[in-house]
Amino acid sequence: MQFLSRARSIPLLTWAWDYDRMQLREDVVAGIVVTFLTIPQVIAYAFLAGLPAEAGLYAAIAALVCYAVFGSSRTLAVGPTAIVAMMTLETVSSLAPAGTSAYAETAVQLALVSGLVLIFLRIINFGALVSFLSHAVVTGFISAAACLIIINQLAAIAGIDSAPGTGIDAVLSHLASNLSDISGVTLSISVSAMLLMWFCRSPLSKIVVRLGLSYYLGSVLTKSAPLYAVLLGIWLVWMFALDEVAVVGAIPTQLPSLNLQLFELQQLLHLLPSAVLISMVIFIESASVGTAVATKRREKIEPNRELVALGGANIGAALLGGFPVAGSFARTIVNYSSGATSPMASLVTALGVVVALVFLAPLFFYLPQGVLSAIIVMSALQLIDVQLIRKILVFNQTDAVTFLCTFTAVLATGVETGILVGIAISFALLIRSSSKPNIAVVGRVGQSEHFRNVSRYAVTTCPEVLAVRIDESLYFVNTRYIETFLLNKVAESLALQHILLICTATNFIDTSGLEMLETLSENLHAVGVTLHLAEVKGPVMDRLRETDFHRQMKGKVFFTADIAMRELGGI
Numbered sequence: 001m002q003f004l005s006r007a008r009s010i011p012l013l014t015w016a017w018d019y020d021r022m023q024l025r026e027d028v029v030a031g032i033v034v035t036f037l038t039i040p041q042v043i044a045y046a047f048l049a050g051l052p053a054e055a056g057l058y059a060a061i062a063a064l065v066c067y068a069v070f071g072s073s074r075t076l077a078v079g080p081t082a083i084v085a086m087m088t089l090e091t092v093s094s095l096a097p098a099g100t101s102a103y104a105e106t107a108v109q110l111a112l113v114s115g116l117v118l119i120f121l122r123i124i125n126f127g128a129l130v131s132f133l134s135h136a137v138v139t140g141f142i143s144a145a146a147c148l149i150i151i152n153q154l155a156a157i158a159g160i161d162s163a164p165g166t167g168i169d170a171v172l173s174h175l176a177s178n179l180s181d182i183s184g185v186t187l188s189i190s191v192s193a194m195l196l197m198w199f200c201r202s203p204l205s206k207i208v209v210r211l212g213l214s215y216y217l218g219s220v221l222t223k224s225a226p227l228y229a230v231l232l233g234i235w236l237v238w239m240f241a242l243d244e245v246a247v248v249g250a251i252p253t254q255l256p257s258l259n260l261q262l263f264e265l266q267q268l269l270h271l272l273p274s275a276v277l278i279s280m281v282i283f284i285e286s287a288s289v290g291t292a293v294a295t296k297r298r299e300k301i302e303p304n305r306e307l308v309a310l311g312g313a314n315i316g317a318a319l320l321g322g323f324p325v326a327g328s329f330a331r332t333i334v335n336y337s338s339g340a341t342s343p344m345a346s347l348v349t350a351l352g353v354v355v356a357l358v359f360l361a362p363l364f365f366y367l368p369q370g371v372l373s374a375i376i377v378m379s380a381l382q383l384i385d386v387q388l389i390r391k392i393l394v395f396n397q398t399d400a401v402t403f404l405c406t407f408t409a410v411l412a413t414g415v416e417t418g419i420l421v422g423i424a425i426s427f428a429l430l431i432r433s434s435s436k437p438n439i440a441v442v443g444r445v446g447q448s449e450h451f452r453n454v455s456r457y458a459v460t461t462c463p464e465v466l467a468v469r470i471d472e473s474l475y476f477v478n479t480r481y482i483e484t485f486l487l488n489k490v491a492e493s494l495a496l497q498h499i500l501l502i503c504t505a506t507n508f509i510d511t512s513g514l515e516m517l518e519t520l521s522e523n524l525h526a527v528g529v530t531l532h533l534a535e536v537k538g539p540v541m542d543r544l545r546e547t548d549f550h551r552q553m554k555g556k557v558f559f560t561a562d563i564a565m566r567e568l569g570g571i
Contacts, residue, residue: 023341030340031348033223034077037334038349039356040226041379043248043364044372045080047156048149049088049323050098051107053248053364056080057357058256059111059322064350066316068343071309072302073290075340077331077349078313082380083145084282084326086152087415091274093165106267107323113268113275114282114324115314121279122307136392136399137422138284139385140406145415146383153373153380157190159183159246168411186245189236190370193229197378200225223334226375233371234363246369251361255354256320277416278324286310286327293336330379398429436481437472441489442502442561444571449562451502462569463495467561469502474513483516490529498568499529502561503536509543518549525554532568534558 038060046056060079067078088107096102151171155162160181163174200222208218237245287306294301310326317325335345393400405425410418442451443459451467452459461467466489472478490496509517521531532555536544541557544550550557558564565571 019342019344024344026339026341027344028348030335030338030345032352033338034331034335034340034345034349035352035356036224036227037331038077038079038353040230040372040375041328041331042080042353043367044226044375044379045082045085046323047248047369047372048082048153048376049080049085049107050093051088051104051323053251053367054256054357054361055104055107055322057251057353058320059317059325060353061256061350061357062316062320062322063313063325064346064353066313067309068346068350069309070305070312071343072300072305073294073327074299074342075293075332075336075345076286076290076327077335077346078286078310078327079325079331080323081285081326081328082149082376082383083142083285083415084278084324086145086149087274087278087281088323090415091271091278095270098162104321106271108318108321109264109267110271110275110278111314111322111324112318113271114279115311115316115318117272117275117279118283118307118311118314121283122304122311125304126283126307134399134402134426135388136396136402137406137419137426138288139388139392140403140422141281141410141415141419142285143384143389144407144410144418146380147411148415149380150377153376156246156369156373157187157377159186159244159370167414183244185242186368186370189233189242189245189368190374193233193371193374194378196229196232197225197374200228201378223338226378229371229375230364230367233368234366237366237368248364248367248369248372251357251364253358253361255358258319274416277419281419282310282314282324282326283307285329289327289329289332293332296336330382398433402426402429431477434472434475435477437470437478439482439485440469440471442467442469444562444565449560451561451565460571462565462571463493464497465500465565465569466490466493466496466498467500467502467565469504471505473506473508473510474516475508475510476512479512479516483520486520487523490524490527496529498532498555499524500532500534500558500561500564500568502534503540506540507537509540514544514547514549521549521553521555530555532556532558532564534561534564 039057042056042060043053044056046053046059049055063078063080067076071078088110091110092103092106096106148168151168152163154175155171155178158175160175160178160183163171165171205218205222208221213221236242237247283306287301287303290301290306313325317323335349338345389403392403402422402425406418406422409421412418413421440453441455441461443454443457443461444450445452445457445459451469453469454461466486468486468489470482474482486499490499517531524531531553534557536557544557556564558567
């Protein structure tokens, strides 16, 4: 029984235990729909990463299978994504010349190291730390990365050779100096592909509703827009023999073999810093998408289990000759909306990619690179959440500054450096905010037991008692500010005899906070003022009871502010 219990804790066995024929039918439909979106997208993202088309297909197959076995989400679709592909390009292009075998090997090794880092993050329980990255940082990073992705695809859309670098300055200057090389045919095909995808995404969905088509048929028609763009591009190049249009070329039709010659320790260590950042982005991107969909399904995502699943997916991608992978927003949403009930849908998608690789690969020979860039651009546009950006800029000044700094840093310095800058600024602003916490002087509301800010409400106070609510924990960054505030209040009132600290918002007190309380109590006692505490939380009180401060303090610790004010001030 113990073995059975442990076995069922494996995600695959958990959902497979009660799997039935009805679920299989729904998963097959969803898997086929997602396949139509996956094939053109992963080829496009391989192109974005500077790799051949088959690298994207190999990575998708491995990622889908591995995540289906180990992942905690029933609908998350894992594989190549735009942002991770962009980060792969930035990392690998600085280490190996594009288009060489060394470049492809480095990308594979990057996937391997990223997978190992994710596994290590699970060992140290990093999953719980994802909440430390604010929405402002993540949104700024994703939005700027999407802009970089779009800008880097402009050359291919226009039929111009790629820029020598990925930075915004290098790309724009390259475009400006090569405007005369624009291919009208390539530009026309690329723009047509983007218009077709826009039509399928917006007007076509309304037409489907008006025609009263079934839900599944409507999903297939509207969600397969990238496939339509691919077929259109292939047909145009083949039918009209457009030799001047850059195409994908030949794709190997055989299945990938396991690549076990990856462990070059020196190279792996060299890739480690970049792999750490990529791993964090993989986890954040995947956890965000997975959690959003799981909430709709009333399911639970286990962060630490996700680290294992994503680590396995990246290691699997490396073994098959792919590059780093993550949870895809677009494919996950399509998977969910198409009725997927379990990871079996991902296995169906993986099978679909295998079939396409073995039997349909020759069709992609005539696929224009400009169409791939068009797919990338339309996918990147979905990453820019205008409503969320507007909310961040309007609602909170600190978040607005964090967002703008992260966004600017990514555009100016690149994806990896930009996200580090965003995280640093976020923590700096957090510390700054905590260093000057809100301190409210409070009084009694009428004859009730409630105490509110004297500057906001008509309250009753007592000149002999200063009741203060500190809306922050007491720790090293804010102790001096709090102490100065209280001593200034003492200096302003000669009648003051008691200071009551209401600790409803104080979740912990560190050593610096404890020392501040001790010093403050002594200094106040020297001038005839007694320090008291009220509404101290249980865990905080447990720690205080073990200190000399609690044993030697002249004042009292009251259960409520109401009791304290009645005893000390008679109100």
